Amino acid sequence: MTDSRPNIVLIVADDMGFSDIGCFGGEIETPNLDGLAYRGVRLTSFTNNAVCMSTRASLLTGLWAQQAGSGPGFNLRPDNNVTIAEVLKGAGYQTFLSGKWHNGNAPDEAPWARGFERYYGLLSGSSNYFNPGLPRPGEPPPAHKRDGDMRPWGRDGEILHPFTPEDPDFYATDAFTDAAVGYLDACRNDDRPFFLYLAYTAPHFPIQARPEDIAKYRGRYMAGWDEMRRRRFERLRDMGIADDAWRLSDRDGLVPEWDACAAKDELDLRMAVYAAMVDRMDQGIGRVLAKLRETGREDNTLVMFLSDNGGCGERINRTPHVAPGPVDSYCTVGASWANASNTPFRRYKVFTHEGGIATPLVACWPAGIPRPGRIERDTGHLIDLLPTILDAAGAGYPAEFGGRSVLPCEGQSLLSALRGDTRAEREKALFWDFRGCRAVRKGRWKIVTEGHPRLHINIPLPFATGAWELYDLETDRCETNDLSDRHPDIVRDLEALWLDWNTRCGRA
Numbered sequence: 241m242t243d244s245r246p247n248i249v250l251i252v253a254d255d256m257g258f259s260d261i262g263c264f265g266g267e268i269e270t271p272n273l274d275g276l277a278y279r280g281v282r283l284t285s286f287t288n289n290a291v292c293m294s295t296r297a298s299l300l301t302g303l304w305a306q307q308a309g310s311g312p313g314f315n316l317r318p319d320n321n322v323t324i325a326e327v328l329k330g331a332g333y334q335t336f337l338s339g340k341w342h343n344g345n346a347p348d349e350a351p352w353a354r355g356f357e358r359y360y361g362l363l364s365g366s367s368n369y370f371n372p373g374l375p376r377p378g379e380p381p382p383a384h385k386r387d388g389d390m391r392p393w394g395r396d397g398e399i400l401h402p403f404t405p406e407d408p409d410f411y412a413t414d415a416f417t418d419a420a421v422g423y424l425d426a427c428r429n430d431d432r433p434f435f436l437y438l439a440y441t442a443p444h445f446p447i448q449a450r451p452e453d454i455a456k457y458r459g460r461y462m463a464g465w466d467e468m469r470r471r472r473f474e475r476l477r478d479m480g481i482a483d484d485a486w487r488l489s490d491r492d493g494l495v496p497e498w499d500a501c502a503a504k505d506e507l508d509l510r511m512a513v514y515a516a517m518v519d520r521m522d523q524g525i526g527r528v529l530a531k532l533r534e535t536g537r538e539d540n541t542l543v544m545f546l547s548d549n550g551g552c553g554e555r556i557n558r559t560p561h562v563a564p565g566p567v568d569s570y571c572t573v574g575a576s577w578a579n580a581s582n583t584p585f586r587r588y589k590v591f592t593h594e595g596g597i598a599t600p601l602v603a604c605w606p607a608g609i610p611r612p613g614r615i616e617r618d619t620g621h622l623i624d625l626l627p628t629i630l631d632a633a634g635a636g637y638p639a640e641f642g643g644r645s646v647l648p649c650e651g652q653s654l655l656s657a658l659r660g661d662t663r664a665e666r667e668k669a670l671f672w673d674f675r676g677c678r679a680v681r682k683g684r685w686k687i688v689t690e691g692h693p694r695l696h697i698n699i700p701l702p703f704a705t706g707a708w709e710l711y712d713l714e715t716d717r718c719e720t721n722d723l724s725d726r727h728p729d730i731v732r733d734l735e736a737l738w739l740d741w742n743t744r745c746g747r748a
């Protein structure tokens with residue numbers, strides 16, 4: 241008997257802003273993601289955990305990262321949690337991961353110990369795109385975050401460290417796509433459904449891209465970030481993603497006015513490299529979708545796409561003498577462009593204002609999600625991905641797994657919301673906490689604080705007050721009108737929820 245359960249493809253971008261891709265108002269060319277959105281549905285109020293590791297811990301387990309992750313790195317130890325891959329593998333799915341892991345590489349934490357039958361990719365947070373390892377003959381030495389800081393990669397149970405690719409044309413984004421396409425090819429005659437987790441590192445720093453992709457965008461950003469924010473907000477409104485009541489947030493306090501900037505050509509190059517990274521990822525997604533089509537699986541595959549956190553405002557330039565792009569450059573795109581990547585929201589990765597935690601979410605499943613091209617506003621969070629995927633696959637969430645008892649899932653299935661059947665009723669609040677940046681969302685209300693300035697990595701923060709701000713996200717998702725003075729009772733109630741949650745996660 242043929243297995244009629246859907247295949248699942250979960251694609252994650254890294255440090256990509258809310259409005260970078262075309263179907264979320266961006267000017268970067270992403271025809272494959274746009275096509276996915278027009279054949280599927282966009283969820284405009286989906287949220288993540290503001291940083292790489294904690295996002296991945298929640299995404300894989302349906303738990304708060306503060307429950308599931310061990311230590312400051314949110315490593316996924318097999319104690320109180322179970323991953324999507326473990327559950328689906330137990331239900332008869334094939335399980336593949338290509339790309340970034342970042343949840344620990346001890347023997348019991350690595351992807352091959354957490355349910356993935358096949359794995360290829362970067363085990364840690366970020367690495368050089370052209371060469372994560374040792375210098376190769378005939379090319380400049382690869383730049384790393386710190387001297388000699390070569391990050392571990394892995395393949396099917398083996399840790400590759402250092403990982404020095406033999407292929408002179410190696411580029412990480414393409415390598416992840418190649419592995420994913422290879423898995424789909426290898427299982428083309430296998431009747432069992434599959435779960436593919438494709439975790440790109442693009443466009444996380446270092447900003448590095450292929451010259452032909454950079455050339456496509458060179459000069460397009462000379463109009464500057466102020467104009468880019470204005471145009472993106474206009475498109476978000478035209479698309480119906482931004483509500484008419486929202487007011488575009490002001491330019492971030494860290495960002496100068498574009499017209500007052502010198503060295504515009506160098507700034508244009510930075511954003512061109514970043515755009516090229518997103519473009520190349522989209523090209524890769526196009527190859528994966530083409531493989532699904534070619535193998536007759538497009539119709540019954542649920543494809544989901546999201547970003548793990550908002551655009552990154554960190555200021556790093558390890559190689560000021562090298563223009564951004566090639567193997568021997570290592571820098572970030574910078575806060576000014578990241579502020580525009582996160583249009584129309586405030587702040588960046590790490591922060592729990594919407595610029596840090598809002599993600600574009602695209603879902604497409606021709607056989608399972610009707611009325612394509614819709615936009616849905618149901619509030620969602622990473623903890624909902626596991627129950628949504630298990631719901632689609634018809635698999636149950638276990639109370640015990642591998643002899644250990646696991647915590648009850650914190651999220652809820654969004655499948656009916658994706659189908660447009662009902663609005664997702666969410667009784668429980670959503671919570672955030674990363675190094676003092678905290679938030680609670682319940683219904684239309686959100687409180688948020690950015691803690692103490694010194695707690696932030698490579699981001700100067702002269703404006704943090706440590707106080708809770710209060711916003712009505714239904715009319716003001718851009719967080720421009722702080723209502724905490726007007727409604728101190730709401731602030732107190734939501735703060736009490738945060739304190740209870742923090743205790744429940746065993747952290748108080």
Ligand SMILES: [Ca+2]
Nearest residue numbers: 254255292548
């Ligand atoms: Ca990230």
